[in-house]
Amino acid sequence: METAQHTTMQALIIEAANTTFKTIEMERPVAGAGQVLVKIIASGVNPLDNKIRTGGAAHARQPLPAVLGMDLAGIVEAVGPGVADFKPGDEVYGLAGGIGGLQGTLAQYGVFDADLLAKKPANLSMRQSAVLPLVFITAWEGLVDRAKVAEGKTVLIHGGAGGVGHVAVQIATSFGAHVYATGSPKDKAYIESLGVKFIDYHTSTVAEYVNQYTDGEGFDIVYDTVGGATLDASFAAAKFYTGHVVSSLGWGEHKLAPLSFRGATYSGVFTLMPMITGRGRKHHGEIMQEATKLAGAGKLMPLIDPRRFTLDTAQQAHDIMERGKTEGKLVVDVA
Template sequence: MPATMHAVRVHTLGGPEVLAYEEIARPEPGPGEVLLRVHAAGVNPPDWYARRGFANIPEGMRPQVPLPFTPGTDVSGVVAALGPGVTEWQVGDEVFGLLRFPSLGARAYAEYTTSPVGDLARKPESVDHLHAAGVPMAGLTAYQFLFDHIKLEPGSRVLVNGAAGGVGHFAVQLAKDAGCHVIGVASGRHEAFLKELGVAEFVDYTQKVAGEAVRDVDCVLDSVGGPQAYRLLPAIKDGGVYSPIFLGEYGEEEMARRGIEKRGRQVRSDGGQMAELARLMDEGRLRTGVDSVFPLRDAAKAHERAEHGHIQGKIVLQVAD
């Protein structure tokens, strides 16, 4: 096993151009950890938030970003070595997971990284590493919001805003699989993709305001947020649930007046839930939409793609052949 590896590092905060492809020392797993040979790494919003110093978050709430750092939390790869006391995994096991989130320091944009054993699950046998690496953060966010926070019930009318994106396209499939009537909101170019995934109704937000076109939904999973997010509130029935993932203007006064409950929290690493997502994938009930793939050395180009928006599924870095 080599003593060094290639990784993407950030030495100064800024745009995609600050992502540097470098050769650095390979890490060693500590107690309760494994060393992973990373085959693919998923690209997620917190990756570019950290690269910019979390400038999207109010100043008093921003996490401190230690420099230099290696971005990334989502991996699919192979166990290369075991730390002291590890019995849960064996060298050669194919695994995937969301590493160390929401704490910083996962370091997924690298040829090798370390992971706590509890953050991992066995990679689905039915997909390659590229498709597996697109699952962890987005898939766990959709799963935790729908089942831990919203507590979805069969037969519910569910509106997914930003339905074609990373979280959105998993939420559509999970809600459909749970027996719900799913309404997907995205731009028109994603309509065919979302109908393949199981949306019962599609709203093109470039043509209609979803809050005016839809009524009587039990819950909204909003993966967009931002200014005027409250425009979705008319779609929710009184006493329903609004579950936003990002910061935004959600109209708390109207929600309180109409008995609409706001539910959600930061996604967290969970190997057990990753195993459930893997099971659904192997049973053909869940799949990863891959927007684009970039080699690790071109992580800056992957971030440029992300900043252009209108992503269909996930952006993934290919680390090993």
């Protein structure tokens, strides 16, 4: 149970859209019913975090001023009434804050819904664990929950070296699928190191790689992690009748005729919904348990940018993210 002790903690807040982080001292939260107080060790940085900071993510419904940061890895400090799955000292991770009015993870402590957390992989560091939740849940919901990936299926991942993409490749491979991934020439070595076929989207048209790798039939599953024209390309790459296109970036206007003419299916993924609405939170924790299993079996390893950041330099991480010059997932070391 949480004690009555109240202390303060350091946190970063954004006071208004498109401003820089400000360090504040605030009261350490107390775990209520169904909640867990976590000492945050590391906070993963996602493109969406920066979009919220700059005022470009209304769909995240995060009113400002606010503590940002969605992903975390840390140590359970205390649990509230009704929490049976965690105890003080447990190492946990999850997609648990920073949107929908929830306190974010750029703070020394946070109180989070126990349903959103899972015990972190013993064989991954806090930094490695902290970058997984958002991208893993997004990839899993698309491939497993929506498209029902299975052994022998042909799977095309657009953006195979990206945040969601590189995790999606590893999930699909773990299910025994035949996996192909698009990317730029600079991504070739990394994508091939994951044991899948690299497709250079600069030099190969959709028709060319559909013909080359599927005899013109199309892929069983196409996961678009890029959006825009890539989603349109995904419609043209789906298998006739049984193909399933999934996208985590289904913004904008798209013509569905190319998909309809193939008799294929489309599903969208909106990973933030459980945190914003409160519905389906337990499933997020269940998905993170699957991530722990995959990592423990040596089938999941995140790609991390080697640069190091702290709460004092977290703004630099956001600036790098905004410029799109990352070499893997960015992490802020909180503790």
